[in-house]
Amino acid sequence: MLAEKQVTKRVHGYCALCTSRCGSIAVVENGRFVALEPDPSHPTGQALCAKGRAAPELVYHPERLLYPLKRTRPKGDPDPGWQRISWDEALSLIAENLRRIAGVHGPESVAFGSASPSTSGLDDSLQWLERLMHAFGGRNLCVAFELCGWGRYGANIYTFGASVPGSYIPDLENAGCILYWGYNPNLARLTHATATVAALRRGARLIVVDPRRTGVAKKADHWLRVRPGSDGALALGLCHVMIANGWYDETFIREWTNAPLLVRGDSRPFGGGKPAAVCGLE
Numbered sequence: 652m653l654a655e656k657q658v659t660k661r662v663h664g665y666c667a668l669c670t671s672r673c674g675s676i677a678v679v680e681n682g683r684f685v686a687l688e689p690d691p692s693h694p695t696g697q698a699l700c701a702k703g704r705a706a707p708e709l710v711y712h713p714e715r716l717l718y719p720l721k722r723t724r725p726k727g728d729p730d731p732g733w734q735r736i737s738w739d740e741a742l743s744l745i746a747e748n749l750r751r752i753a754g755v756h757g758p759e760s761v762a763f764g765s766a767s768p769s770t771s772g773l774d775d776s777l778q779w780l781e782r783l784m785h786a787f788g789g790r791n792l793c794v795a796f797e798l799c800g801w802g803r804y805g806a807n808i809y810t811f812g813a814s815v816p817g818s819y820i821p822d823l824e825n826a827g828c829i830l831y832w833g834y835n836p837n838l839a840r841l842t843h844a845t846a847t848v849a850a851l852r853r854g855a856r857l858i859v860v861d862p863r864r865t866g867v868a869k870k871a872d873h874w875l876r877v878r879p880g881s882d883g884a885l886a887l888g889l890c891h892v893m894i895a896n897g898w899y900d901e902t903f904i905r906e907w908t909n910a911p912l913l914v915r916g917d918s919r920p921f922g923g924g925k926p927a928a929v930c931g932l933e
């Protein structure tokens with residue numbers, strides 16, 4: 652008897668399991684996805700993390716949800732009584748309920764929710780959820796946001812005065828000095844780790860603030876090993892040195908950040924009236 656001929660396909664794409672979107676090659680043997688490998692020909696494909704490499708396990712996991720289930724017992728019942736229904740039934744049921752709630756209480760009574768786009772496969776679908784919400788007439792969207800997201804996104808609002816949509820990503824390709832503060836790109840965003848190594852090769856300097864000796868801390872010119880919980884003091888110390896030496900753009904800070912409102916020169920509440928003195932800014 653002739654042995655069955657093995658057909659192996661290598662499909663180029665990218666891992667969509669987090670916002671890093673690492674270039675990848677899916678290895679498919681006889682129609683079965685068996686491995687995800689890095690694709691060095693892709694700009695972000697130098698390496699894959701453990702989550703990306705486990706992609707076949709996710710696809711074939713016996714407990715993976717493959718079709719809609721409807722609860723048939725009330726909430727709180729130890730047995731939810733899950734019943735398989737078709738996609739059309741599920742969509743009709745949801746649409747019916749959304750319309751009913753909007754009819755009685757208005758579309759703004761519904762909150763739409765999403766897992767974190769940064770650390771899940773939702774980054775490429777969030778805009779569709781927003782589109783559905785807007786078409787419905789809603790305006791409440793709850794999106795999980797990690798600690799790193801506050802730094803990446805919130806820090807830009809305070810630094811530049813706006814969230815800098817779509818570009819709150821460090822320009823590692825052109826950076827002369829990179830500062831990582833409690834950030835471990837080897838785990839959180841692999842493409843930043845590989846871009847940092849490339850930046851160091853072309854001469855960039857690296858400062859890492861982290862109690863742990865992470866992969867990037869080992870490569871740093873300065874590893875500032877703060878005690879956990881004390882990096883606020885380090886930040887204030889840096890601010891003090893910058894203010895004392897005049898290492899800031901006063902016009903920019905006045906126009907675009909909330910720094911002028913942090914310390915009042917009068918008795919008006921935070922944010923009210925004329926922006927006043929900030930530790931020597933006035």
Ligand code: SF4
Nearest residue numbers: 666669672673700703
């Ligand atoms: S960092 Fe990991 S999970 Fe995220 S895209 Fe890359 S391989 Fe996938």
